[in-house]
Amino acid sequence: MDIREVIDNGPFTRLQLRAVSLCFFLNVLDGVDVASISFAAPLLSRAWGIDPATLGVVFSAALAGMMAGSMLLAPFGDAVGRRKLLTLSLVLIATGMLGVVLAHSLAELLVLRFVTGLGLGGVVPTMATFAAELSPQRNRNFAVTAVSSGYSLGAALTGLAALWMVPHWGWPSLFLLGGGLTVVTLPLVLLFLPESLEFLLSKQPPRALERINTTLRALRQPAITALPRKAEVDARPRLQQVAAGLAALFTPRYAAATLLLWLAFVTSLLTLYFLQNWVPQLTANAGLPTALAFLSGTVLNLGLWVGNASVGWFADRFGLRRSIATYLALGAIVLLSFSYLQGTAAILIGLGTVGVMQGGFLGLYAVGARIYPAANRVTGIGWAAGVGRLGAVLGPWIAGLLVAGGMNMSGSFLVFAIPLAVAAVCVAAMRSPELAEGSRVGLQPATKAR
Numbered sequence: 001m002d003i004r005e006v007i008d009n010g011p012f013t014r015l016q017l018r019a020v021s022l023c024f025f026l027n028v029l030d031g032v033d034v035a036s037i038s039f040a041a042p043l044l045s046r047a048w049g050i051d052p053a054t055l056g057v058v059f060s061a062a063l064a065g066m067m068a069g070s071m072l073l074a075p076f077g078d079a080v081g082r083r084k085l086l087t088l089s090l091v092l093i094a095t096g097m098l099g100v101v102l103a104h105s106l107a108e109l110l111v112l113r114f115v116t117g118l119g120l121g122g123v124v125p126t127m128a129t130f131a132a133e134l135s136p137q138r139n140r141n142f143a144v145t146a147v148s149s150g151y152s153l154g155a156a157l158t159g160l161a162a163l164w165m166v167p168h169w170g171w172p173s174l175f176l177l178g179g180g181l182t183v184v185t186l187p188l189v190l191l192f193l194p195e196s197l198e199f200l201l202s203k204q205p206p207r208a209l210e211r212i213n214t215t216l217r218a219l220r221q222p223a224i225t226a227l228p229r230k231a232e233v234d235a236r237p238r239l240q241q242v243a244a245g246l247a248a249l250f251t252p253r254y255a256a257a258t259l260l261l262w263l264a265f266v267t268s269l270l271t272l273y274f275l276q277n278w279v280p281q282l283t284a285n286a287g288l289p290t291a292l293a294f295l296s297g298t299v300l301n302l303g304l305w306v307g308n309a310s311v312g313w314f315a316d317r318f319g320l321r322r323s324i325a326t327y328l329a330l331g332a333i334v335l336l337s338f339s340y341l342q343g344t345a346a347i348l349i350g351l352g353t354v355g356v357m358q359g360g361f362l363g364l365y366a367v368g369a370r371i372y373p374a375a376n377r378v379t380g381i382g383w384a385a386g387v388g389r390l391g392a393v394l395g396p397w398i399a400g401l402l403v404a405g406g407m408n409m410s411g412s413f414l415v416f417a418i419p420l421a422v423a424a425v426c427v428a429a430m431r432s433p434e435l436a437e438g439s440r441v442g443l444q445p446a447t448k449a450r
Contacts, residue, residue, distance in 0.1 A: 003197055003212070006221050008137040015218035016134050019193055020143055023127045024150040026086075029185060030120055031154020032178040033097055034062060035301065037113065038155075038277045039162040040171035042284045042293055047171075048106065052281075056400020059277040060393045061110045062117035065096075067389030069121020074382025075246065077126050078375065081205065082196045083189070085378075086126050090186050092119030097179030101172045121389070124148070125365075125382040132369035132377070133198045142312035144366040149308030152301050152359060155276060159298030163291060194218070198374035201228065246383065248376050257371050257430055258380070261364065264426035265388025267419035268328060268361035271335075274395035274416050275300060275358065279351065282409045296351055303352040307359020315363055320370065321427055327360020328424035335417035339410040354413075361423065364388075367430070391419070 007016075037044075037059060045055050069089070077085040096116030103109045128144050135143035158174060165173045194215045200208045204227055213223040249258045280297040284290060307327060314323040334354040338347075365381060372380035395416070402412055 003201060003216070003224070006216070006219065007134065007197065010136060010219065010221070012136055012139075013219050015194070015215070019134050020131055020147055022188060022193055023130050023147045026090075026123060026185065026189070027127055027148055027150030028154035028157070029093075029178065029181055030123055031151040031156070031301070032158045032174075032181065033093055033116055033120060033154075034151070035155035035158040035276065035297070036097070036174040036178050037062065038280055038297060039159055039166070039294055040174055041277075041281050042290055043166065043171045045281075050106070052404040053400045054106070055281070056397040056403075058106075058109060058113065059273070059396035059400075061113035062096075062120070063273055063389055063392035063396070065114040065117020065119075066121040066124070067117075067386050067393060068114075069118040070125060070382045070386030070389060071121070072386075073118065073122040074125045074386065075379040077122070077129065077378035077382070078199070079203075081199055081203075082126050082130060082378065083193060085122050086189060086193070087186070089119040089122030089126070090182055090189065092116070093123070094179050094182040094186070095119075097175050097182060100175040101179070121382075121386060124151070125368075125378055125385050128365040128369060128381055129378045130193070130196060132366070133196045133374070139316060140366070140369070142316055144369055145312030145315070145362050146309050148362045148365050149305050149359070152304035152308050152355075156298050156301035156305055159280075159294050159301060162294050163298075166294075198377070202375050246379060249372070249380055249383065254371065254380075258384070260426045260430050261367060261371070261384045262387045264423045265361075265364055265384050266391035267426070268358070268364070268391070268423035269388045270391030270395040270398075270419045271331075271416045271423075272304075272358055272361060272395070273392040274399045274412070275354070276304075277396040278399045278403070278412070279409075282403070282412065285403070285408075296348060299348050300351045300355045303355020304359040305355075307356040308362040309359075310356075311360045311363045312366060315366065320363060320366060321430055324360050324363040324367070325424045325428040327357050327363070328420055328427065331357030331360065332417040332421040332424065335413040335420065338413040358420065364427070367427075 041055060041059075044050065050058065069092075073085065073089065093116055096112045096114075096119065099112040099115070100109060103112055127147055131144045131147040132140055158178075161177065162174060165177070195211055197212060197215055200212050209224070209227050212227075216223055248254070276297070279300050280293040283293040283296040311323055311327055331354055334350060334357055338350055364384070368381035368384050369377060399412055399416075402415065407415075
């Protein structure tokens with residue numbers, strides 16, 4: 001029995017639904033953890049006397065941690081297992097979020113936000129990998145993007161929670177919410193999220209056969225009596241294995257796609273994190289009440305969620321590259337149009353629309369899951385997301401400098417439309433064989449590639 005084909009061509013079972021749903025919820029928590037600082041910013045900046053340029057650094061601290069986590073932690077998911085990496089990452093997130101509640105200085109806040117981001121950098125690519133490896137081939141694009149869309153939904157729900165929680169308990173309550181939910185979720189991961197079959201088959205750690213058969217029984221498939229022969233037993237130290245996995249991303253088969261994927265991540269995240277971090281503050285700077293500033297961020301993130309969830313549906317029908325490039329190009333056009341929008345209602349509609357289009361960037365995780373083989377999948381996705389965090393770090397910081405220089409919302413949107421257009425061009429230019437084959441129905445080439 002080819003275990004990989006069992007998942008590729010089999011039904012979507014209760015085990016898979018439970019695991020994918022848990023991955024989705026973890027990404028919802030990620031959205032809460034990242035967005036908390038954005039919704040706390042209008043009150044935090046006043047209470048602590050933080051100027052716009054410094055506020056940009058505060059926004060970027062967690063994003064710098066995400067970059068480090070994606071590049072340094074995530075590759076260990078291919079070496080030691082997806083579940084071990086996820087457990088460590090959740091501990092880091094809970095520590096960073098709950099620590100902010102006790103912080104008394106800007107330096108402490110920056111360190112704790114970095115620690116939170118470090119954990120998030122391990123969670124995000126791992127969730128995308130779990131979704132790809134647990135889902136049937138025919139709807140894998142949708143599963144990856146739907147799971148990852150939980151991030152934007154979490155950010156939107158944080159805005160709604162802020163409308164009620166912050167007036168009653170202050171801005172620290174948002175961090176207490178995110179940290180507490182992360183602590184509660186940790187035992188659920190240990191109980192209900194099985195280790196990836198792809199990892200167990202390729203690395204064959206202790207008790208691999210028993211763990212594989214436990215999962216196969218839950219998938220209503222017959223057990224196997226022995227593990228398939230490994231092509232090669234890798235006896236190198238873990239660090240050497242991680243380094244070799246990174247080098248594999250630049251072999252002739254993957255080098256061009258890797259570089260384009262990295263650039264698409266950098267430029268799309270540059271705009272995304274400018275929007276997510278600065279929209280509430282820019283709205284407040286325009287003289288609108290705090291409640292409306294929270295609402296503007298909520299509308300943007302709801303749009304992102306719709307875009308995140310829908311791009312996979314379109315990708316399964318019209319092709320992955322075409323769908324992502326169209327979303328990002330339309331997002332750039334909407335950003336360019338903001339100087340013509342007048343009135344609160346028009347601005348909110350515009351923010352929701354640009355959120356939907358910007359949400360197409362999430363298809364890049366599906367691209368990574370599709371390009372790279374199981375042995376390098378978390379490394380490939382992790383490094384693409386990690387390099388992309390360079391844009392996430394720079395976006396809020398650059399915006400802080402622009403705002404400190406007197407630039408308003410529409411002017412800032414004109415500047416950040418440019419990287420979004422570059423991301424669309426990068427996606428359209430990708431020519432990986434894995435993306436070319438079966439481009440209309442998702443991860444079609446899986447059987448052929450094996």
